[in-house]
Amino acid sequence: MANETSFLLSVEGLTVSFDGFKAVENLSFYVEENEIRVIIGPNGAGKTTVLDLICGRTRATGGSIKFKSKEISRLREDRIVAEGIGRKFQNPSIYEDLSVFENLEISYPRGHSVFGALAFKRDAAVRDRIDEIAETIFLADHLDQRAEHLSHGQKQWLEIGMLLIQDPKLLMLDEPVAGMSVAERVKTADLLNRIIKDRAVIVIEHDMKFVEDIAHRVTVLHQGKVLSEGSMGHVKNDPRVVEVYLGH
Numbered sequence: 001m002a003n004e005t006s007f008l009l010s011v012e013g014l015t016v017s018f019d020g021f022k023a024v025e026n027l028s029f030y031v032e033e034n035e036i037r038v039i040i041g042p043n044g045a046g047k048t049t050v051l052d053l054i055c056g057r058t059r060a061t062g063g064s065i066k067f068k069s070k071e072i073s074r075l076r077e078d079r080i081v082a083e084g085i086g087r088k089f090q091n092p093s094i095y096e097d098l099s100v101f102e103n104l105e106i107s108y109p110r111g112h113s114v115f116g117a118l119a120f121k122r123d124a125a126v127r128d129r130i131d132e133i134a135e136t137i138f139l140a141d142h143l144d145q146r147a148e149h150l151s152h153g154q155k156q157w158l159e160i161g162m163l164l165i166q167d168p169k170l171l172m173l174d175e176p177v178a179g180m181s182v183a184e185r186v187k188t189a190d191l192l193n194r195i196i197k198d199r200a201v202i203v204i205e206h207d208m209k210f211v212e213d214i215a216h217r218v219t220v221l222h223q224g225k226v227l228s229e230g231s232m233g234h235v236k237n238d239p240r241v242v243e244v245y246l247g248h
């Protein structure tokens with residue numbers, strides 16, 4: 001395992017209580033750059049809560065979350081986005097009445113306002129970036145299409161594109177292939193394998209075939225704690241994992 005300073009994300013002793021109930025308890029795990037980490041576990045294990053804690057939506061009761069060696073557990077949600085963490089929720093939150101192009105354009109990170117010739121140059125840069133992202137998410141031929149007419153899978157990809165255009169260094173996805181066709185799942189695996197060249201990805205997933213296709217390492221949660229961690233082969237053969245999750 002790499003030494004501590006090389007981790008992109010270090011979660012240590014993370015705990016959160018809701019009215020005395022510990023949804024996440026003394027949780028530690030580490031994610032490296034260019035890694036695809038999958039979090040699995042039974043319903044109520046605390047998977048979504050962990051992502052909520054990392055993105056600042058829920059405040060930890062204790063422990064630390066370091067991103068690029070910086071403590072982020074006390075930062076506001078928008079500051080955490082600015083640090084380079086993007087989060088996709090289970091249901092796509094795209095603008096149905098806008099085109100694919102406009103959805104991506106709206107998500108382009110806005111810097112200082114510029115005028116005249118500079119603005120023209122900037123527009124060209126935005127268009128190039130939108131083209132590049134559309135290519136990555138298999139929607140290059142759908143830029144003018146209204147988002148409401150996309151398939152369920154295409155909507156999921158569009159939302160991933162809306163996050164990618166902000167160039168996050170850590171992207172977190174909650175069940176990205178739920179409801180997708182087999183062909184769309186295969187393409188999504190390919191998409192994730194391409195985008196980790198510049199970032200790490202954390203995925204919550206129940207579809208074990210998909211987990212096998214993408215996971216570099218798997219973290220199994222149970223009752224707010226890490227039950228098992230390692231390669232898919234390792235956790236699949238861990239009797240404790242079979243007992244509480246895979247055997248069901």
Ligand SMILES: Nc1ncnc2c1ncn2[C@@H]1O[C@H](COP(=O)(O)OP(=O)(O)OP(=O)(O)O)[C@@H](O)[C@H]1O
Nearest residue numbers: 018019023041042043044045046047048049050221
């Ligand atoms: N805001 C909250 N207030 C009170 N309890 C909560 C809150 N958020 C989560 N919980 C509880 O914490 C536990 C963990 O929930 P969480 O949604 O993180 O599990 P999960 O592993 O993502 O489950 P699933 O696979 O069903 O999505 C559950 O018992 C849930 O009811």
